[in-house]
Structure formats: structure tokens, C-alpha cells
């Protein structure tokens with residue numbers, strides 16, 4: 001029986017006990033001294049919302065229009081590599097939740113499930129995220145596969161010109177395939193439920209690259225992705241006729257240029273603090289980017305969101321849609337599909353209650369008027 005959790009932090013605590021340290025650290029870790037990750041959260045907590053009274057908020061809806069269609073909730077699941085490390089079948093649980101809640105769930109290029117298998121479950125709610133690690137031809141072939149599998153939204157992640165050193169991973173010698181020395185053996189042996197489940201399910205792998213661990217295949221998780229530039233974005237825009245989101249943008253001028261190159265949305269993110277330890281908190285950049293792209297251009301946000309209040313804050317500061325990463329891995333690691341549902345339900349409930357407190361009945365009415373004045 002999965003243990004019910006009442007906050008994302010609790011889900012993280014339960015997950016920490018259930019999964020090996022090497023996996024916990026891979027998920028929880030961030031770049032350098034991890035200060036960007038910490039600031040993301042602190043900055044969100046420091047924003048205050050203004051409670052309002054005597055407004056009829058009895059009937060509230062979390063339905064949200066974004067990118068030309070309706071979603072069940074104003075948030076979705078961000079792309080994350082090797083999710084099945086958190087618990088076997090995590091990708092499948094994400095894809096199923098995308099269907100059950102009518103929310104988007106994104107599969108990473110470094111995903112542990114294939115584009116085709118993920119798409120078959122998530123259907124029209126599955127998005128594919130592109131990294132250009134090796135040759136452009138290889139990246140474009142992933143794009144073709146996503147199109148053939150029926151995806152209608154592609155996320156192009158641009159904030160990993162080089163994978164940042166994550167000290168916990170280095171210390172733990174995290175890598176694919178796992179190096180099993182005495183330290184790792186002990187780590188796995190002391191988390192038998194995870195180890196048996198993972199043994200039974202088969203070791204997670206980079207499922208979009210059948211030969212990923214061989215030298216010839218040419219895709220390495222740690223490879224430099226520094227070659228991509230605006231010319232590549234132009235070629236990608238020509239190749240991909242459907243919705244294109246550019247993820248990992250933190251600067252107004254970049255956002256404006258991406259908009260000019262025909263992207264359908266910009267995703268404001270500092271990768272959950274996993275790329276540049278000195279990056280400013282992503283939430284501080286959101287209003288500036290909103291100003292740069294104008295009031296109507298589709299904007300997404302992630303990095304540090306750990307409760308429903310923070311989703312509402314991001315919407316108030318200019319986001320049209322909010323994504324999260326780690327919270328969903330914690331939920332699934334803590335309790336499988338039930339744990340994931342627990343986390344999604346609690347976030348949805350927190351959003352709804354926060355909306356009631358600030359006097360809003362629908363997501364599109366959330367704006368800067370709900371922020372405490374000094375915060376605007």
C-alpha cells in the first residue's frame with residue numbers, strides 16, 4: 001500500500017527511503033553547489049499572494065486553454081531522462097496520467113521508453129523533447145520518428161550546450177550503464193524493493209537509441225550539445241510543421257528572437273537549477289520575458305515549483321502553463337502510479353484552494369492583480 005503524502009516534500013522524503021542513493025542524487029541533484037536549485041524555490045516562496053473576500057468562488061475550474069486546445073489542469077510533466085530509474089514503468093505511469101488527467105507529459109530524447117511506446121499510451125497528450133547531442137541527421141531522424149508516431153508537439157531544449165557537472169553524480173560515479181562497485185552494490189542491496197522491481201523489469205536504458213552504450217551509435221548523455229544555434233532552429237522549424245516549443249530560455253532578447261523564428265511557445269526554465277549554478281531564479285525572469293514577447297505569446301514556466309500556490313504565482317507573473325519535473329518522479333518513486341496520482345491530486349487541490357483564497361474561479365483570470373503590491 002502506497003503511503004499517502006500531503007506535500008511534495010513528503011513525497012521526496014518517502015522516495016529517499018525507497019530508492020538507492022545514487023538514483024535519489026541523480027534526480028535531486030543540480031549544477032555545481034546547487035545554489036540555483038535552492039534559489040528557484042526560495043524566490044517562489046518569497047512571492048506573496050493577496051487574499052480577497054466576499055467573492056463568490058464556489059464554482060471553480062482548473063481547465064486551461066493552451067496552444068490551441070483545452071487541458072484538464074494548468075500544469076504538466078516536464079521531460080526527464082531515464083525516468084524509469086525512479087521506479088520501473090515511470091514513463092508509462094506519466095503517459096497514463098497524461099491521459100487520465102488530460103495534461104501534457106513529455107518524453108525526453110534521453111527517455112527510458114521509446115518515442116513509439118510512450119506515444120501509444122499518452123496519445124495526443126504526449127510531447128517529445130529533442131536534444132541535439134550527436135549528428136544533426138540523427139536528431140532529425142528522432143523528429144521524423146516523433147511525427148510518424150503521431151506527436152503534435154515538439155520541445156526543443158536549448159539550455160544544455162554542455163551537460164553541467166553535477167557533483168553528486170560525479171561522487172557516486174553515476175553513469176549508464178551502471179558501474180557496480182562495492183559502494184553501488186551496498187546501495188542497491190539496502191533498497192531491495194527497488195532492486196527487485198528493477199531487476200524484474202530489466203535495467204533502464206536510453207530506449208531511443210538501441211545501441212546507445214556502444215561507441216558507434218553516437219549518442220552519449222554527456223555529449224556536448226553546443227553546436228545548435230539559430231540556423232538549426234530555422235531548419236527545425238522548416239522540418240517540423242506542428243507545434244514547436246523552445247525550452248530553457250531565461251533572457252528576453254533570446255525569447256524575442258525565438259519568437260521571430262516561428263516557435264509556437266517559449267518555455268522559461270533554468271532546468272531546475274541543473275545547468276548553471278549561478279543562474280538567477282527562473283521566476284524572477286518570467287515577468288521580463290513576458291514583457292519581451294508581448295501579452296499574447298504562449299509562455300511556459302518551470303523550475304522550483306513544489307506546490308499549487310507556486311503554480312498560481314507563475315500564472316500571475318505571466319506564464320500560460322506551468323510544468324514540473326522532480327515532483328512527479330518523487331511521487332512515482334514513493335508509491336508507483338498511486339503515488340503519482342497522489343501528487344497530481346494534491347497539486348490540483350492546492351491550486352483550487354489558492355484560487356478560492358485570491359478570489360478567482362478560472363485559470364485565465366489569474367493575473368498580477370493577485371500579487372501583493374511590492375511583488376508586482
Ligand SMILES: Cc1cc2nc3c(=O)[nH]c(=O)nc-3n(C[C@H](O)[C@H](O)[C@H](O)COP(=O)(O)O)c2cc1C
Nearest residue numbers: 027078079080081108157271272303304324325326
Ligand atoms: C532527473 C532529471 C532529468 C532531466 N532530464 C531532462 C531532459 O532529458 N530534457 C530536458 O529538457 N530537461 C530535463 N530535465 C529538466 C526538466 O525538464 C525540468 O526543466 C526541471 O526538472 C524543472 O525543475 P523542477 O524539477 O524544479 O520542477 C531533467 C530534470 C531532472 C530532475
